[in-house]
Amino acid sequence: MIDYRALGGLPKQPLHEHFSPSSSLLSFLAGKQLLLSELPFPFEVVHQHYEHGYIVYKPSIVQHENRYVCVRCGNEDPHLFASFPCARCGEACVYCRKCIKMGRASQCNPLVSSTQIPPSSPFSSSLCWQGTLSPAQQLASDAVCEAIRRDGHLLVWAVCGAGKTEVLFHGIELALSQGKRVCLAAPRTDVILELAPRLKHVFPSVDVVALYGGSEDRGKLASLTLSTTHQLLRYHQAFDVMIVDEVDAFPYSVDATLTHTVEQARKPISSLIYLTATPNETWQREVNIGKRHAVTIPARYHRHPLPVPVFEWCGNWKKLWKKKRLPANVINWIHLHLEQKKQAFLFVPHIDFLEQIVPLLKSFHPSIEGVHAEDPLRKEKVQQFRQGHIPLLVTTTILERGVTIPNIDVAVLGAEQAIFTESALVQIAGRVGRSAQYPNGDVRFFHYGKTQEMVAAKRQIERMNKEAAERGLLKTQ
Ligand SMILES: [Zn+2]
Ligand SMILES: [Zn+2]
Numbered sequence: 001m002i003d004y005r006a007l008g009g010l011p012k013q014p015l016h017e018h019f020s021p022s023s024s025l026l027s028f029l030a031g032k033q034l035l036l037s038e039l040p041f042p043f044e045v046v047h048q049h050y051e052h053g054y055i056v057y058k059p060s061i062v063q064h065e066n067r068y069v070c071v072r073c074g075n076e077d078p079h080l081f082a083s084f085p086c087a088r089c090g091e092a093c094v095y096c097r098k099c100i101k102m103g104r105a106s107q108c109n110p111l112v113s114s115t116q117i118p119p120s121s122p123f124s125s126s127l128c129w130q131g132t133l134s135p136a137q138q139l140a141s142d143a144v145c146e147a148i149r150r151d152g153h154l155l156v157w158a159v160c161g162a163g164k165t166e167v168l169f170h171g172i173e174l175a176l177s178q179g180k181r182v183c184l185a186a187p188r189t190d191v192i193l194e195l196a197p198r199l200k201h202v203f204p205s206v207d208v209v210a211l212y213g214g215s216e217d218r219g220k221l222a223s224l225t226l227s228t229t230h231q232l233l234r235y236h237q238a239f240d241v242m243i244v245d246e247v248d249a250f251p252y253s254v255d256a257t258l259t260h261t262v263e264q265a266r267k268p269i270s271s272l273i274y275l276t277a278t279p280n281e282t283w284q285r286e287v288n289i290g291k292r293h294a295v296t297i298p299a300r301y302h303r304h305p306l307p308v309p310v311f312e313w314c315g316n317w318k319k320l321w322k323k324k325r326l327p328a329n330v331i332n333w334i335h336l337h338l339e340q341k342k343q344a345f346l347f348v349p350h351i352d353f354l355e356q357i358v359p360l361l362k363s364f365h366p367s368i369e370g371v372h373a374e375d376p377l378r379k380e381k382v383q384q385f386r387q388g389h390i391p392l393l394v395t396t397t398i399l400e401r402g403v404t405i406p407n408i409d410v411a412v413l414g415a416e417q418a419i420f421t422e423s424a425l426v427q428i429a430g431r432v433g434r435s436a437q438y439p440n441g442d443v444r445f446f447h448y449g450k451t452q453e454m455v456a457a458k459r460q461i462e463r464m465n466k467e468a469a470e471r472g473l474l475k476t477q
Contacts (some may be wrong), residue, residue, distance in 0.1 A: 129161025
């Protein structure tokens with residue numbers, strides 16, 4: 001009987017060149033780290049490749065002192081481990097619950113990776129893009145190229161609407177021309193779905209794959225890979241350039257899992273580029289004291305300053321709502337927008353509250369709608385809002401990023417609530433004034449007591465505007 005639990009502890013074998021490996025097995029495993037149970041090959045075949053040095057095993061679950069650690073996702077939380085009576089090892093087998101969606105990483109199901117990564121072919125002049133970069137984008141683009149050239153680290157801190165994707169084009173082109181494999185990772189599937197056609201369009205001769213739950217490209221290795229951070233769990237030392245977009249975004253706000261996943265998927269010598277509009281406090285401090293190598297794009301591509309939030313006290317709105325009433329200044333703000341026919345988002349802290357107030361707001365205008373993360377009609381409502389059929393869309397923080405509507409205002413009701421972090425508030429404010437045609441707009445935080453997060457968000461926006469002005473990046477009127 002095979003002792004599957006012991007496989008993870010076996011030492012690496014030297015490469016035997018007289019053995020002819022299965023090319024289908026090697027290409028299946030190239031750049032990846034998969035559970036033994038995920039390999040569609042008989043164990044004997046897999047193990048022969050181990051004995052001849054073509055693959056290595058690693059345990060999926062290890063024990064450090066009294067704690068379990070998941071080697072695949074980095075989970076160390078004792079609540080996220082469980083055991084089950086296992087048919088393969090015949091024992092109570094501990095597995096990781098955190099990454100269970102990607103198949104069960106258990107004590108007798110080791111991780112298998114290839115020791116051979118096929119080289120990628122270099123592309124000459126792969127970029128097909130006629131656009132121009134703003135001066136601030138150009139500086140950031142140069143910094144990205146430099147980081148790629150010297151396999152370094154870089155944080156690109158670009159305000160909402162700065163045009164951060166374009167800043168990557170020349171760097172990606174450079175990397176591809178050197179035969180490097182590039183990965184652009186983001187936490188949300190939406191982002192991957194939006195970026196994939198854009199990148200395929202500007203790199204028409206390059207093999208581009210998009211990895212997300214349910215994607216047909218899953219498991220492929222390409223010159224340019226777009227992946228959710230989740231799907232990256234299957235990759236191992238595969239990429240020469242790792243770009244992580246929206247590092248701040250829920251649910252992966254620079255947590256240990258993200259770091260672990262990114263470190264496993266990129267090569268030991270590779271460049272690492274983070275993109276964000278709202279770095280967390282630690283990163284902001286590190287940037288300010290020069291500890292973290294960063295480049296900022298403080299101005300939008302249209303070179304108008306960012307709209308600065310206005311704080312407006314609205315009293316104890318929760319208490320008022322018990323009498324089924326909303327604060328007078330909030331109602332006025334809504335009416336003003338309906339009269340002026342200017343579309344707006346109203347952000348509220350909870351789904352419950354959203355569902356309660358929408359019927360009341362519909363009495364102001366029947367086409368007002370509410371949308372939240374679990375809303376089955378989410379896509380349709382956003383689409384109708386885009387087409388101008390909905391005058392006011394009440395929403396929870398799900399729409400804080402990603403959705404771009406040319407001419408809108410935003411208000412937050414209950415901006416003091418814990419869900420509205422500095423980063424969320426900066427993103428919310430960032431929805432306004434994004435098009436060159438309508439670069440201004442109203443950002444209003446209705447609150448029952450100012451919070452530090454609100455103040456920090458406003459300060460961050462003002463600091464960016466100041467930097468943009470000092471660097472001469474704004475249009476002079
Ligand atoms: Zn795990
Ligand atoms: Zn087992």
